[in-house]
Amino acid sequence: MRTLPLFALLTACATTPDGDTTDDTTSGGAPEACAWEAAPDLDPSPDVVEVEFSAGMVEWDPGNGKPIDGLGFGGTVPGPRIEVTVGQTLRVRFHNDLDMPTTIHWHGLRVPEAMDGITQMDHPIQPGETFVYEFPIRDVGFYWYHPHMDTATTLEKGLYGTIVARAPGEVRPACEQPIVLDDVLTSRATGQILPPGTEMDKIMGRLGNILLANGREDRNVGIKAGDVVVLRLVNAANARHFDVGIDGVPMTLVGTDDGFLAEPQTMDRVALAPGERAVVMFTAPEDVGGELVLMNRRVHLHEDGGGETHMSETDPLGDGENAVMRFTVLDGGTGATWTPPAYDLPPAFTAGAPVHSWVLNEDMMGGTVTIDGKSWPDVPTVTVPGDELTTFEIDNQSIMRHPFHIHGNRFEVVAIDGQPVEAPAWKDTFPMMPKSKITIVSQLDNPGTWMLHCHILEHAEFGMAGLITVE
Ligand SMILES: [Cu+2]
Known part of the structure; x- marks a missing residue:
């Protein structure tokens, strides 16, 4: 017991x-x-x-x-x-x-x-x-x-x-803050959330005009000088991709969607597509009374990893950076640190021959979004044996980003556009760039029929969803 x-x-x-x-x-x-x-x-x-x-x-x-x-x-x-x-x-x-x-x-x-x-x-x-x-x-x-x-x-x-x-x-950090990132599109006059949008919204995804951290745009969390702060971030927005950071404060990424990393990575900014999570830590500065602002930088959904924009799009928040929430530095710090548990760390999987390549695309003329040329629910089911390391490709042939989510089975991304990914991470959602292809390996040890779909919610509802049966 x-x-x-x-x-x-x-x-x-x-x-x-x-x-x-x-x-x-x-x-x-x-x-x-x-x-x-x-x-x-x-x-x-x-x-x-x-x-x-x-x-x-x-x-x-x-x-x-x-x-x-x-x-x-x-x-x-x-x-x-x-x-x-x-x-x-x-x-x-x-x-x-x-x-x-x-x-x-x-x-x-x-x-x-x-x-x-x-x-x-x-x-x-x-x-x-x-x-x-x-x-x-x-x-x-x-x-x-x-x-x-x-x-x-x-x-x-x-x-x-x-x-x-x-x-x-697991030992809990002294300061551990979950942060649900979101944006909502509201009427400036009434403050109410506007009704679901146009046919164009279904293709472009719905972006909001206010940013929320745990449901509010004025969050202010106290952190103690010199102590480690652990943030658990999730992007719950319909379509907005977040790219957040605190000026002058490097963060260490210690966890991704489904667990911790074998090798933490230090970075200035953390990018999160809808559905993705990240566990990051940073050390609170020593200046009591000081304030840190978590800022979000605009992400263009039609821009690829190389900075090329494939189609112009508008953002109700404009082009600049916007504050997401604040941290106020308090006294009483004890120099608290935290070591993430080394538990079920992602092994280094090697890609085999892909058993299926899912193709994501948009049909602008038909006004729809597709997986393998079909729109939900008229999609074929991919059936694969369970309990085996299985390699798949996801091929985004469209000019837009699509966060690709698989239910029921976690995976590792082992290659992006043919280039190996060196640091393994457990994922269930991955931000597909325009015109890019990834290779993933999954253990497939959870039998059943599972949905896979774009996590831009308008796209999922509009047809960019399929099924996989794990035997
Ligand atoms: Cu999508």
Whole structure:
């Protein structure tokens, strides 16, 4: 019998009985604490984490004094933070208080097919119904959850939340801050989220006019001078690709979608396509009272890795950099450091002969987006044996970026345009550049029929989605 890890006890003490996270707190005044505050575990067994929440209407202040009539899990945007350890079972008692049928997809987690929210699309959770999701946690990492129906509308309105899956015995950093990056397109007059857009939006993806960190544009998190700060970042935007950094503060990337890196990488900026995650750390400066601003730089969705733009596009935020959130340096630092757990680190896979090459494209004349020349749901299923290292290619023949996401099975990118990728990383979502091809290797040890799709939500809904059956 496993014992309850100390950090789980600490977490249980730090949360409120009604399961609210601090995400709905006002951030205009004193900085909020840097903390991962998890939803309370309702099951006393050390082997099970049970949480309970609903999806419903939420009036939510994005920080500009104009509350949004939005949607949320557990009454907040983002929804409850879930904390589990590899080897535990996660049980989520979910009530649908929306006025539409829905499902939850556990983005990146290798769950059984029936829990993935996809096959459920044929028999969704109806308004007023309850469904219990339950599955074992297999992999360490930073994950998120969101509906897998009407995604472009429901995610824009605020339906998303985060999950951390810790290694057994993982020591938590003193300052660990999840940050859900998002943008929403609002009416300047009313502050309300504008209705789903035009046919052009379906091709171009919908970009917002305000940037949000954990649902607000005025987040201010306190960090202690000289201490290490660990950020868990996820991009929950419909189409916006984020490129964030803090001027003069280098960051060390220690984790990607589905786990930690064998070799951390120091960088000035972190790029995140919709659906991607990153775990980064930096050291807070010593000047108490100082302020750091996390800035986002515009990413052109029709620009390739070499800086060539294939088509002009407009961004409601313009061409400059925009603030995402602030950090205020407080005293009381203890020189705290943190070493990420060396747990299930990605091995160096070698590519074999690809068993399939998925081709992503746009049909401008037909006004659609395609995988292998077809649009969902009229797509052929690729069937492959399970439990084998399997090589695939993804060939983006279009002039636009497409973040490519596979459900149910993690992978490594081993080559980009034929050039080997030296540092292995566990991924489930990868930002495909225009006119580029990648080679991936997956273990395929989770049998089932899985969706694969572009994570620009307008593209996924508009047809850039396919299926793979792992036998
Ligand atoms: Cu796309």
